[in-house]
Amino acid sequence: MTALPDWMRPPRAEGWFAEDLDRLPEAPRHTELIDGALVFTMSPQRSWHGRLVTALTTALMAQAPAGVEIEREMTVRLDARNRPEPDLLATTAAYDKDRTWYALDVVPFVIEVVSPESAHRDRTVKLRKYAEAGIPHYWCVEEDEGEPVVHVYELDEPTRSYAPAGIFRGVLSRPVPFEIALDLGDLVPRQQG
Template structure:
């Protein structure tokens, strides 16, 4: 068994902190921090996932009113020991080319496209953590035989939990965080070609 590289060893007994991610240039792309532990995307990304996220980014950018920005694969510093990296996020902060993370109060929508290795985190852990941080909207996108099914949640502030508002197939219409109309069938190519 080979020894772990030095950069994989936590700098302190209690693990990693959010600011440590900015000082790990050797870490693989898409490294997240969940409860003080580094989480790497170890399996190869599926083509379905990449195409879906690209098409959704483009669609949301085309519909976003002035003052909103769509970001891909940027971390959110939820607290000192949690810095997840959603597939997409929507913010009302202006573009900053040097930004490496967002604060939860600046994030209006988080989107996670579920992959086999992230399913548990996306369905339970991140759902809870994003709500506890006060992020108002969370979309979880599942692959249903090649077609996207979007599970939409909104924050119930008194309980600090995300509550389901619907599962969308074929099309999605939402009035928040801004008027959004999506043809979900066009976000991924059909399996029949």
Template sequence: MTAAPEWTRPPRPEGWYADDLDELAEAPRHTELIDGALVFMTSPQRVWHARMVTALVNSLTHQAPPGVEVDREITIRLDKWNRPEPDLLAAAAPYDPSRTFYPPEETLLVVEVVSPESAHRDRTVKLRKYAEAGIADYWRIEEEDGSPVVHAYELDGPTRSYVPTAIHRDELRTTTPFAITLDLNGLVPSRNS
């Protein structure tokens, strides 16, 4: 076993801070901060996951009203200790090409496309953290026989927890956080379709 590179050691005994991520030039591209610990995305990305994220970004960008930005793989600075990187998000914020994160108060929707290595974080850890930060809508997308299934959640403000609102198969229609219609089966067609 080889020693961990020096840059992976936290700069302080209590761990990493959210602002430290912008100073870690050596870190892999998809590095998150969860409870003061760095989380690296080291598994190869599956084609289904990559195409799903691209299709969602394109579709949501087309449907987003003026003043709403849709971005992929940009972190959300939840607090001093947490800066997760969702697969995509929609935010009520002006375009800023030098932005490296969004705050939760600008984030309208967070979408995680579940992959084997992220399943626990997407289904439990991030679900709780995004809710505690006050993000109004969360979608978790699972693959079911090659098709996407969207598990939609909405924030219950007083308890700062999510309540499931729907499980979407085939089609998704919603008015939150803005009017969205998705042909789920058409998002990731195979070449043989």
């Protein structure tokens, strides 16, 4: 086995902290921090995932009210030892070309599009972490025979856990976090027969 490169060694015995991610230019592009450990997305991205994220970005940008921006693949600082990177997020923060992460108080909504490599994290770890951190809305988008299926969650403030708000196929219509109406079938190309 070859030795780890120096940049992969935690800077302290307690592991990594949120601010350390900005000091790792050698790290792969989609590096997240979960419980003080670096998590790398190393598997190739599937076309379905990339196209769905792009289509969702475009659709949500068109429906977002003034003062709400949609970003993709930006980390959110949940606490000192957690800085996950959702596929999409809504933010009320002003645009800053040098921004590398968002603070919790300006992120009311995150979306994860499940891939085989991220399935466990998206369905369990991130679902729990986003809720405990207080993000009001979470969507976990799954694939069913090439079609998107959106599992929608809303935060139950007293318990700091998510309550399921519906599973959407075909059409998604939601009044929160802002008025959203999506034809889910239009978000990805149909399979060629």
